[in-house]
Amino acid sequence: MMEILLVINPVSGDINKSDFLDFAKRAMSKSKIDYHLYKTTGDKDCEELDQLIDIYSPEKVIIAGGDGTLNMFLKPLIKHNVKVGFIPMGSANGMAVELDLTDSIEDLLIKFITSKKTKSLDVLSINDSHLLLHLGDIGANANLVANYDKDESRGMFTYARHFWSEFKNLKSFEFDIKTDQKEYERKGVMLAICNGKKFGTGIPLNSVGKMDDGLFEFVVVKAIDFSDLLKGALSKFDDEYEIENLETIQAKTATVKLKQPKLLQIDGEVVEEFTEFHIKVLSKALRFIQ
Ligand SMILES: Nc1ncnc2c1ncn2[C@@H]1O[C@H](COP(=O)(O)OP(=O)(O)OP(=O)(O)O)[C@@H](O)[C@H]1O
Numbered sequence: 001m002m003e004i005l006l007v008i009n010p011v012s013g014d015i016n017k018s019d020f021l022d023f024a025k026r027a028m029s030k031s032k033i034d035y036h037l038y039k040t041t042g043d044k045d046c047e048e049l050d051q052l053i054d055i056y057s058p059e060k061v062i063i064a065g066g067d068g069t070l071n072m073f074l075k076p077l078i079k080h081n082v083k084v085g086f087i088p089m090g091s092a093n094g095m096a097v098e099l100d101l102t103d104s105i106e107d108l109l110i111k112f113i114t115s116k117k118t119k120s121l122d123v124l125s126i127n128d129s130h131l132l133l134h135l136g137d138i139g140a141n142a143n144l145v146a147n148y149d150k151d152e153s154r155g156m157f158t159y160a161r162h163f164w165s166e167f168k169n170l171k172s173f174e175f176d177i178k179t180d181q182k183e184y185e186r187k188g189v190m191l192a193i194c195n196g197k198k199f200g201t202g203i204p205l206n207s208v209g210k211m212d213d214g215l216f217e218f219v220v221v222k223a224i225d226f227s228d229l230l231k232g233a234l235s236k237f238d239d240e241y242e243i244e245n246l247e248t249i250q251a252k253t254a255t256v257k258l259k260q261p262k263l264l265q266i267d268g269e270v271v272e273e274f275t276e277f278h279i280k281v282l283s284k285a286l287r288f289i290q
Pocket residue numbers: 009010011012013014040041042043065066067068069070072089090091092093149154268269
């Protein structure tokens with residue numbers, strides 16, 4: 001059995017990964033680790049990874065890329081029940097905050113190579129076809145991500161430009177949520193689906209989420225004013241802070257119905273428009289290396 005399959009997204013976050021790759025190759029050769037390297041191409045990567053795991057049966061798959069890169073591989077990672085390490089090298093890296101991956105990328109790699117400990121994380125299944133590890137939403141943020149994706153320029157300035165234009169033009173929309181417990185009729189500018197606590201930019205959107213509790217949370221954002229956003233951004237370091245105008249609804253399963261079709265964004269990637277979707281928890285489905 002092979003020890004490690006290292007997956008690298010060469011384009012994520014506009015970061016050059018050749019130094020990291022050199023470091024990884026040296027570290028693994030020095031430790032006499034049997035490894036295989038896979039660089040993503042942006043085409044059929046998920047199927048490729050599924051086949052590589054079939055062929056090599058690695059004990060661990062370590063993925064270096066952005067949140068979207070990790071999300072893209074959830075299906076085969078869960079199917080093969082392999083141990084997973086994630087090295088955040090994307091532009092926003094919300095997952096890194098959530099998973100507390102604060103060490104340097106080199107230290108993280110060494111930890112993932114050497115550690116035998118794992119923690120199993122829940123994954124959310126949407127309409128039995130899309131998997132969500134961290135956070136999804138419809139409304140303001142999904143539009144923001146879609147417009148940012150279409151823009152040829154990248155980076156924080158471009159993101160900020162889209163951020164302001166999106167949040168200036170917020171329109172609420174109506175939706176019904178039916179959970180395993182209760183039914184809700186709501187209106188808001190954003191409906192977030194959270195497996196964990198943190199929001200992409202560090203805003204503590206949901207304070208009750210745990211990634212291994214068999215539950216997920218909806219956060220209904222009823223209206224955002226700029227002072228709330230500012231407070232949210234400034235409270236990065238203060239987990240106690242919660243933005244007003246938020247309602248949290250916890251569930252094991254749920255169906256969401258929208259009056260009009262809306263874009264759904266999952267782990268930083270825009271999926272498609274939905275008027276109805278169903279969410280369930282795949283309890284402790286992903287074995288994450290600690
Ligand atoms: N070699 C490649 N060339 C172009 N695109 C790729 C390549 N490999 C992977 N991708 C694409 O990269 C995306 C995932 O990027 P990811 O979200 O991890 O990085 P990111 O830097 O956070 O992205 P963004 O800049 O959009 O926030 C997927 O859509 C995938 O198809």
